[in-house]
Structure formats: C-alpha cells, structure tokens
Amino acid sequence: MRDNTRPLSPHLQVYRPQITSILSILHRMTGVTLALAALLLTYWLASAAYGPEAFGRAQVLLESWFGRLVLFGFTFSLFYHMCNGIRHLGWDMLWGFDMPRLRITGAIVVITSLSLTVLSWLMAYGHVGKL
Template identity: 45%
Template sequence: MSDVGMKNSRPLSPHLQIYKPILTMVMSILHRITGAALYFGTILLAWWLVAAAAGPDYFEFVNELYGSILGRLVLFGFTWALVHHMLGGMRHFIWDMGHGFGTEAREWLARATIAGSVILTILLWIVGYAVR
C-alpha cells in the first residue's frame, strides 16, 4: 500500500514561526525559562551555604564574588526569576480555581505578573540594602 495520499491530506503541525506571539504565550515560555534559571540559582545558594560551613576564609571569598558587580547582577536576576516564577504560579493557581479565562482577564493577569515581578524585585532589593 502506498501512503502518498495520506501524507498530502494530513494537517501540518503548527509551530512558533506560524503562531503570532501573544502575551500569554510569551509568559508561558518565560515561566519555563525562569523555572530552569531557578535550578542555577539554587546551586549558587548551596555554594554559599557550603562556603559558610567551610570556614571564614572561603566564606569571605564567596561573599566577595557575590558582592561584585557581576555577582550582584546575577543575584538580582535570580531574585527576579524567583519572584516572576512565584507570581506565574499564582496566576496558574487562579486558573486552576476556574477563574481568569476571559481574554481581558488573561491579559490583565499576564501584565500584572510582569509589572509585579519587576516592582517586587526592586522593592526586595531596596529593603535588603536598607536592612544591611
């Protein structure tokens, strides 16, 4: 039997080059990326804890790395990823409860997640520097 006729009648699977990116699609991709970035940040946290257990000299070395401009930039990115992923999880929780499926509600939740993650991250860093 020949499958030539079946190949031509089957629909093509759409992919990212066919879909127009909408905010909720971008947020879904970003939620996955921030989730993956949290693995890297957890390694940094574990390294800091190991350094604290290893002794004051090694702890000071790791603190100097994290206190550098690049270190603080990475820690700021980790903080944003953590807050953004948390707010994205709350958005999914709202959907799990059966709310927020309308077009306007989905867009509002996506925009609130973006704005909230940026604002909360900046506030956390301001509080962190104020307490320090």
C-alpha cells in the same frame, strides 16, 4: 509525489508571539533559573561551612557587579514564578480564562514581579528609609 519543502506541522515562525505564550515560556525559564539559584545558594552555604577563606571568596564573587546582576535575576525569577503561580491557582479554580482577563493578569504579574524585585533590593541595601 508529496512536496517535501513544507513542514509537517506549524512551527514557531508561523505563529505570532502572544502574551500567554511569552509568559508561559518565561515561567518555565524562571523555574530553571531558580534551580540554578539553589545551586548557587548551596555553594554559598558550603563555602560558609568550609571556612573563612572560602566564604570570603564566595562573598567577593557575589558582591561583584556580575554577582549582583545574577542575584537580581534570581530575585526577579523568584517573584515572577511566585506571582505567576498564584495566577495559575486562579486558573485551577477555572477563573480568568477569557482573553481580556488573561492580558490583565499577565500584566499584573509582570508589574508586581518587577515592583517586588526592586522593593526587595531597595530594602536589602537600606535605601527604603531614604526615599
């Protein structure tokens, strides 16, 4: 008889998370997040077309601390997905598949995404000239 307590194939708990797998999962998550951001943008534009009261409600929602946190997450998702997409273009040209380069480019993608997110928020709220 076969031992049915063993899994048929290795599962997530067997593998140790690696930078490539984590960044791949994050790329997929930011893609889904950007789809949700498109829905929020549609809501905002539709409220502007519907009238001043609807637009005012949308603005209050987006200017709240929770709305700004969501928008910050959407901004990071946009920059991360863009930077990692550029990294994938390098892979399409068969560049950067060795492990040291994978780690370096992964770190560059994360640091660049965070930097662009913070810089864009500083620019949006007029704090860049005051630095």
